[in-house]
Amino acid sequence: MTIELNHTVVWARDRDASAAFLANILGVAVDPVIGPFAPIRLGNGVTLDYAQAAEVAGQHYAFLVGDEEFDATFARIRAAGITFWADPFHREPGELNAMNGGRGFYFEDPDGHNMELFTRA
DSSP, X not given: OOOOOOEEEEEESSHHHHHHHHHHHHTOOBOOOBTTBEEEEOTTSOEEEEEEOSSOOOOEEEXXXXXXXXXXXXXXXHHTTXXXXXXXXXXXXXXXXXXGGSOXXXXXXXXXXXXXXXXXX
């Protein structure tokens, strides 16, 4: 058997709101709540299991997407008025990057997690 990432826990001050926020941006659904988790299932089967926490330390989550998904996601970011940056340190606001010959950007979720979308690994 190969080793695969199956899921990771994403801590949030409001589990349901944070899961809904990212699911909406990515254009996916939040799966039914399982125990303490509100899971978002990604195309490769990995789930982001949102869980409630009183305090949250920001983490980094990166999503490799196709060009069509990138365009749709970026349109939702812009329509929602969400600030985005070309770089992980948030020094280039309102810009996209061209890393590895693709397109990418970073944005924060409601808990300060640094979310990255990019088209070329």
